[in-house]
Amino acid sequence: MAGHIQDRWYTTKTGPDGKSVKVKSERHGTGLRYRARYVGPDGSEKSKSFPDGQKRLAEKWLSAIETDMTRGQYTDPQSVRITFRQYAEKWLDSKTSSPMTRKELGRRLRLHVYPVLGSRPVGTFRPEHIRELLAGLEAKPCVSPSYARNIFADVQSVLSAAVDDSLLLRNPCGARTVRRPKADSHRVVPWGPAQVSAVRAALLERYRAMVDVGAGCGLRQGEVFGLAEDSIDIDGSTLHVVRQLKHVEGHPVFALPKGGKKRDVPLPDSVAATLRAHMDACKPAEITLPWDVPEGPKVSARLIFTAEQGGMVWRSNFNGKEWKPALAVAGLIPEADQNGKYDSAREHGMHALRHFYASALLDAGENIKAVSEYMGHADPAMTLRVYAHLMPDSRERARRAIDTVFQRMAQEDHGPHTAQ
Numbered sequence: 001m002a003g004h005i006q007d008r009w010y011t012t013k014t015g016p017d018g019k020s021v022k023v024k025s026e027r028h029g030t031g032l033r034y035r036a037r038y039v040g041p042d043g044s045e046k047s048k049s050f051p052d053g054q055k056r057l058a059e060k061w062l063s064a065i066e067t068d069m070t071r072g073q074y075t076d077p078q079s080v081r082i083t084f085r086q087y088a089e090k091w092l093d094s095k096t097s098s099p100m101t102r103k104e105l106g107r108r109l110r111l112h113v114y115p116v117l118g119s120r121p122v123g124t125f126r127p128e129h130i131r132e133l134l135a136g137l138e139a140k141p142c143v144s145p146s147y148a149r150n151i152f153a154d155v156q157s158v159l160s161a162a163v164d165d166s167l168l169l170r171n172p173c174g175a176r177t178v179r180r181p182k183a184d185s186h187r188v189v190p191w192g193p194a195q196v197s198a199v200r201a202a203l204l205e206r207y208r209a210m211v212d213v214g215a216g217c218g219l220r221q222g223e224v225f226g227l228a229e230d231s232i233d234i235d236g237s238t239l240h241v242v243r244q245l246k247h248v249e250g251h252p253v254f255a256l257p258k259g260g261k262k263r264d265v266p267l268p269d270s271v272a273a274t275l276r277a278h279m280d281a282c283k284p285a286e287i288t289l290p291w292d293v294p295e296g297p298k299v300s301a302r303l304i305f306t307a308e309q310g311g312m313v314w315r316s317n318f319n320g321k322e323w324k325p326a327l328a329v330a331g332l333i334p335e336a337d338q339n340g341k342y343d344s345a346r347e348h349g350m351h352a353l354r355h356f357y358a359s360a361l362l363d364a365g366e367n368i369k370a371v372s373e374y375m376g377h378a379d380p381a382m383t384l385r386v387y388a389h390l391m392p393d394s395r396e397r398a399r400r401a402i403d404t405v406f407q408r409m410a411q412e413d414h415g416p417h418t419a420q
Contacts, residue, residue: 003038003065005058034058038065040074040166075123075169082167084125085109085118088158094150099293100248100255105154112137112151122167125159127175134181148181172201187389190359191352198330209278210305212238214353215360216271218375221350222246223257225313228301229284232267232275239267244299251294252312254301263376279304287312323350327337358383359390 009029010022032049036058040046050058068074092106116133117125133155137148144365156173163171172178191199200211210224219227222244231240242262243254256262285306290296324342327333333345354375360372368391372383 001061002234003036005055006035006037007033007055007060008035009033009052036062036354038062041378075166082122083118084120084122084158085114087122087167088113088118088277091158091161103248108151108154109158112140112143113155117155118279122159122162125162125168125172127172127178129393130155130172130178132177135169137181145181146183149183150180183385188355188386189347190355190390195330195332197352199326199332202329203322204308206278206282206308207305207318209274210350212271212274212354215356216268216348217265218354218357219265220244220258220354220376221315224350225303225305225315225318226254226301227304229304230301231304232272233264236269236272237267239265241265245289245303247315248293251284251290252314253290253294253296254299255291257376259376259378261376263373265374275304282306285310289377355387358387362391365392 008027008031009025011025012020013023016020033054034050035047036050037045037047048058048061050061054380065074069194076084088109089106092102092109095105096103105189113133116136117129120129130152134148134152137143137151138365143151144398152173156171159168159171159173162168196211196215200208203211213219213224213227214221217239219241223241226243226245228243229237231242232238233240240262241257241264244257246255247253282305284302284304286302287306288298288300289312291299303312305313307317320342324345325336327345327348328335328342332348333343336342358371358375361374362368368383368387369380372380375383377383
C-alpha cells in the first residue's frame with residue numbers, strides 16, 4: 001500500500017509487562033477517526049480523513065492512489081480544492097516573461113476566462129468546459145478570431161502547467177473535440193509606392209522621415225518612436241533596433257522590441273540620407289523614461305523623432321492628429337466628419353509600412369528567413385503565414401530551371417528523348 005492509516009481514536013502505549021496496548025486517545029469518539037496518509041511524487045505528505053466504520057474505504061483509497069502512481073495516472077487530491085483562478089494567478093506570478101506580457105495575459109484571463117472557468121476546481125476540467133469557453137468567445141462581437149486564439153493559448157498554458165504539477169491528468173485543450181479558434185482569414189494587401197509617397201507628403205516635415213524608416217527598414221511604430229542616435233551604425237549601413245517606446249497602463253516607457261528581440265536591419269543609403277537630413281533639421285532630443293514598467297529604472301536616449309514641442313511622440317496624439325489626416329489627404333480613408341472624427345483605419349495604421357517593406361523584399365527575391373529576421377518575427381513560419389501570398393509565383397522559374405537542365409543534358413546526348 002502507498003501509505004498507512006492512522007487511527008486517531010486510539011494510541012499505542014507500552015504496558016507494565018512491556019507489551020504494546022491500545023488506549024483511547026483524547027479525540028476518542030469525536031471527529032473523523034481514520035487518516036489515510038502517503039507521500040506524493042513531490043515528496044510532500046498527502047492525507048484524507050474517513051469516519052468511524054470506514055477503514056476499508058480508507059484502504060481502498062490508498063490502494064487506488066498506489067495504482068495511479070504505478071500507471072502514471074496520479075493527480076494530486078489538492079486539485080479538487082484549487083480553483084482555476086487560484087492556480088492561474090499563482091502561475092502568472094511565476095512566469096519569467098516581461099511585466100507587460102504578464103499584465104496583458106492576466107487581463108485576458110480576468111475579462112474572458114475567469115467569469116466562465118475561474119471557480120472550477122483544476123482537477124475537474126474536461127473537454128466540455130473548454131468547448132463552453134470557446135462557444136462563449138465566439139458569441140462575443142468584441143473578440144476577434146485571432147484574439148480568441150490568444151485566450152485559448154493562455155488557458156492551454158495554464159492547464160499544461162497543472163498537468164506538470166500533477167493536478168490534472170491530461171490537458172483538455174488537446175482533445176479532438178476541442179477546436180482551436182481559426183486565425184483571421186484576412187489577407188494583407190500592402191500599399192504601393194504611390195500610397196507610401198502620398199501619405200509621406202501629407203505629413204508634417206518633421207514626421208516624414210518616419211515613413212522612410214517604416215517602409216525602408218520595416219520598423220514597428222513603437223520602434224520608430226524609440227529610434228535614437230545610437231541606433232545608426234557608424235558606417236551608416238546598419239540600423240540597430242534595440243528599443244521601442246510603448247505605453248504600459250497609460251504610462252510611456254522604453255522597452256526591448258516586441259518579443260524581447262534586438263535585431264540589426266540593413267539601412268538603405270536613401271533612408272540613411274533622409275535620416276541625416278532629418279537630424280540636421282530637427283536635432284535629436286534626450287528623453288528619459290522608465291524601463292519596461294512605470295516603476296522601472298530610468299534610462300535616457302537621444303530620440304531621433306520628437307513632437308513639435310520637443311518631447312517624445314505620443315502614439316495617440318500622432319495617430320489622431322497626424323497620421324489619420326495624412327491618410328485622408330492620400331485618399332486612403334474618408335475625410336473627418338463634422339465633429340472632426342475619422343473612421344477606424346486599422347488596416348492603414350503605420351503597420352502598413354511594414355507590410356510594404358515585406359512585400360518589396362519578397363518581390364525582389366529575398367528569402368523568407370532573411371525577411372523574418374529583419375522584421376523581428378518570432379520565426380520564419382510566422383512570416384510565411386502572413387506574407388506567403390505575396391511571394392512571386394515560382395512555377396515559371398521552376399519550368400525554366402528544369403528546361404535548362406534538360407537542354408544541357410540533351411546537348412551532351414544524355415538527356416530524355418521524346419518517344420517516337
